[in-house]
Amino acid sequence: MLKIENLHARVEEKEILKGINLEVKPGEVHAIMGPNGSGKSTLASVIAGREDFEVTEGSISLSGEDLGDLDPEERAHAGVFLSFQYPVEIPGVTVTNFIKAAINESRKAKGLEDMPANEMLSKIREKSSLLEIDRKFLSRSLNEGFSGGEKKRNEIFQMAMLEPKLAILDETDSGLDIDALRIVANGVNKLRSKDNAIVVITHYQRLLDHIVPDHVHVLYNGKIVKSGTKELAFELEEKGYDWIKAENE
Amino acid sequence: MDLNEKLLSSFIAFEDKVNVNDEVHEIRTAALKRFEQQGFPTKKLEAWKYTSLQTLLKKDFSIFPGSKSALEYPAVRQYFLHETETFKIVFVDGHYSSFLSETTHDGVDVCLFSAAIEKPKYKHIVDKYFNKVADQKDALTNLNTAFANEGAYIFIPKSKAPVKPIEIIHFATGATPQILLQPRNLIVVEENAEVQIIERHQSLGGVEAFTNAVTEIFAHKNARVDYYKFQNDTMDASIVDNTFIEQHDSSEVSVHTFSLGGALVRNNLNFYQRGSHINSIMKGVTMGSERQHIDHYTLVHHTEPDCESHQDYKGIYDGRSVGVFNGKIIVDKIAQKTNAFQQNNNLLISDTATVNTKPQLEIFADDVRCSHGCTIGQLDDDALFYLQSRGIPKKEASALLMYAFANNVLESVKNAALSKRVKDMIAEKLGVKIGFEL
Numbered sequence: 001m002l003k004i005e006n007l008h009a010r011v012e013e014k015e016i017l018k019g020i021n022l023e024v025k026p027g028e029v030h031a032i033m034g035p036n037g038s039g040k041s042t043l044a045s046v047i048a049g050r051e052d053f054e055v056t057e058g059s060i061s062l063s064g065e066d067l068g069d070l071d072p073e074e075r076a077h078a079g080v081f082l083s084f085q086y087p088v089e090i091p092g093v094t095v096t097n098f099i100k101a102a103i104n105e106s107r108k109a110k111g112l113e114d115m116p117a118n119e120m121l122s123k124i125r126e127k128s129s130l131l132e133i134d135r136k137f138l139s140r141s142l143n144e145g146f147s148g149g150e151k152k153r154n155e156i157f158q159m160a161m162l163e164p165k166l167a168i169l170d171e172t173d174s175g176l177d178i179d180a181l182r183i184v185a186n187g188v189n190k191l192r193s194k195d196n197a198i199v200v201i202t203h204y205q206r207l208l209d210h211i212v213p214d215h216v217h218v219l220y221n222g223k224i225v226k227s228g229t230k231e232l233a234f235e236l237e238e239k240g241y242d243w244i245k246a247e248n249e
Numbered sequence: 250m251d252l253n254e255k256l257l258s259s260f261i262a263f264e265d266k267v268n269v270n271d272e273v274h275e276i277r278t279a280a281l282k283r284f285e286q287q288g289f290p291t292k293k294l295e296a297w298k299y300t301s302l303q304t305l306l307k308k309d310f311s312i313f314p315g316s317k318s319a320l321e322y323p324a325v326r327q328y329f330l331h332e333t334e335t336f337k338i339v340f341v342d343g344h345y346s347s348f349l350s351e352t353t354h355d356g357v358d359v360c361l362f363s364a365a366i367e368k369p370k371y372k373h374i375v376d377k378y379f380n381k382v383a384d385q386k387d388a389l390t391n392l393n394t395a396f397a398n399e400g401a402y403i404f405i406p407k408s409k410a411p412v413k414p415i416e417i418i419h420f421a422t423g424a425t426p427q428i429l430l431q432p433r434n435l436i437v438v439e440e441n442a443e444v445q446i447i448e449r450h451q452s453l454g455g456v457e458a459f460t461n462a463v464t465e466i467f468a469h470k471n472a473r474v475d476y477y478k479f480q481n482d483t484m485d486a487s488i489v490d491n492t493f494i495e496q497h498d499s500s501e502v503s504v505h506t507f508s509l510g511g512a513l514v515r516n517n518l519n520f521y522q523r524g525s526h527i528n529s530i531m532k533g534v535t536m537g538s539e540r541q542h543i544d545h546y547t548l549v550h551h552t553e554p555d556c557e558s559h560q561d562y563k564g565i566y567d568g569r570s571v572g573v574f575n576g577k578i579i580v581d582k583i584a585q586k587t588n589a590f591q592q593n594n595n596l597l598i599s600d601t602a603t604v605n606t607k608p609q610l611e612i613f614a615d616d617v618r619c620s621h622g623c624t625i626g627q628l629d630d631d632a633l634f635y636l637q638s639r640g641i642p643k644k645e646a647s648a649l650l651m652y653a654f655a656n657n658v659l660e661s662v663k664n665a666a667l668s669k670r671v672k673d674m675i676a677e678k679l680g681v682k683i684g685f686e687l
Contacts, residue, residue: 073637088635
């Protein structure tokens with residue numbers, strides 16, 4: 001489904017990704033771990049199409065479609081979803097209106113009519129209950145004054161509404177207490193299917209207790225230096241990242 | 250002949266058409282004298298530092314528009330808020346159009362200034378209010394006063410309210426290609442009375458209209474006035490709008506100004522508080538593009554204790570447009586416990602747009618709450634990427650962020666039809682269709 005080959009990317013003059021290779025098949029969950037500053041969030045942003053980063057070499061494709069020349073919104077229409085580490089606060093736009101705009105813009109891009117209001121409403125009801133989100137929350141301004149947990153739940157709610165092929169969860173566990181973590185992880189697990197794939201980017205192993213990965217990769221200094229099964233995550237949790245650094249200096 | 254000379258010499262011709270033997274005409278001639286001494290404002294004046302009329306004044310404006318050109322309702326339907334649910338005072342090239350208007354004398358007077366100054370039964374009202382709050386020191390106001398003859402006359406007696414909002418619309422048809430229009434509105438709202446007014450100036454086709462409008466509003470004890478100015482004219486039209494508001498005890502007057510169109514737009518909005526527990530509200534959404542020049546000059550004079558004023562202006566400037574906001578607040582020594590709030594936030598969309606913002610506070614009382622803030626920024630890249638990553642294209646995402654930026658002002662529009670109209674106008678200006686109601 002997702003195929004990344006020899007991906008190099010830089011911001012201004014600084015090269016951050018130095019040749020990433022990754023293949024994620026439908027139905028799989030991959031975890032990308034690594035110390036701070038290794039390039040994890042950059043990888044997420046580059047897949048989603050953030051313009052601040054320049055791809056200098058290599059390619060990214062989704063279900064055979066090259067994403068290289070696509071704008072962020074076109075990647076979203078192709079089925080990419082990024083759950084932000086720091087979701088942006090947008091005062092004056094409610095959660096509901098935002099999600100309606102997102103869904104209808106995606107439909108428009110596919111030549112479909114706007115989603116009928118009753119269908120939208122029942123879908124919002126269904127998905128918000130999945131994430132234990134109450135009604136009042138939906139009429140608040142997007143992320144404005146939300147707690148860390150509320151922001152992340154809202155991200156996964158959007159994922160549930162948009163039903164992407166590929167979801168990238170960037171540090172979704174950061175800022176979550178144990179209850180919020182459980183709600184978010186349950187939500188993600190219920191959204192897993194044989195047709196979609198999830199890439200979990202995390203510094204710690206704790207989220208992986210709840211969202212169990214098929215593959216774990218270690219990103220260090222812009223490259224994937226180690227890949228393995230979920231046991232690799234336990235090993236990292238126990239031993240830290242120093243041995244990875246030592247092996248790669 | 251330059252415009253100044255042309256105006257002075259045409260005053261004699263003007264006198265052939267109006268009653269020269271009444272007090273109104275005495276006021277006109279005195280105003281003309283003052284204008285003669287002052288001349289048009291130039292950038293040398295502090296109040297006109299950022300706005301020049303020079304290019305505009307070089308045009309060969311006709312001062313007395315020719316014979317009436319007929320306008321059919323279907324051709325101008327889109328400029329009205331509602332076909333039946335509003336009273337309408339409509340002018341075409343400066344002439345009253347009875348065909349497009351719907352006036353009333355049922356408990357309230359919603360009619361013409363020209364009729365009010367002619368009919369004996371309105372004489373005491375006209376004598377009491379005409380040119381009584383307008384600034385005698387302002388040249389363009391004096392010029393308007395000198396030629397004051399036509400406009401809206403609205404009188405809402407004690408404890409009355411018209412059954413529906415009032416639209417005042419001025420069309421310029423292009424029958425005269427360069428036209429100077431000087432409408433004069435007089436609005437008196439007595440004790441406990443209420444009114445909602447929507448004003449619009451609209452050029453049709455490529456007519457270069459220059460409107461120099463004056464509106465005087467008197468709000469008595471406990472009166473409520475909601476005034477909405479829709480400025481969405483063509484890029485060939487310009488306006489200087491001079492609005493003067495006198496407020497008495499416990500009255501509340503709000504003026505919303507939506508400035509989206511027009512080549513040069515200057516709004517002089519003046520509030521004079523003459524009592525206590527008064528609330529004066531000024532709100533604006535401005536969207537400049539191309540080479541538009543849009544200038545808001547506000548004044549609030551707090552002269553009695555326990556009053557409030559609230560100003561909130563949002564400006565969004567694209568292309569090579571220029572925005573100006575100058576907000577002057579005067580708090581007299583006696584006006585203790587004044588609460589004056591002023592906010593001006595601006596977004597620059599292009600590298601070539603400019604905005605000048607200047608708060609001007611003159612506070613002589615010592616127990617007051619006055620706050621002001623102005624910001625100039627750009628669309629947030631993080632927010633744009635966030636919206637795009639959810640499938641909202643860049644153009645729509647930018648529009649959404651601009652709506653959100655202006656939302657505080659949009660939310661304070663009380664009438665739902667008006668609110669929708671304003672949002673539609675903004676969407677049209679941005680060239681987008683966003684698939685939901687904000």
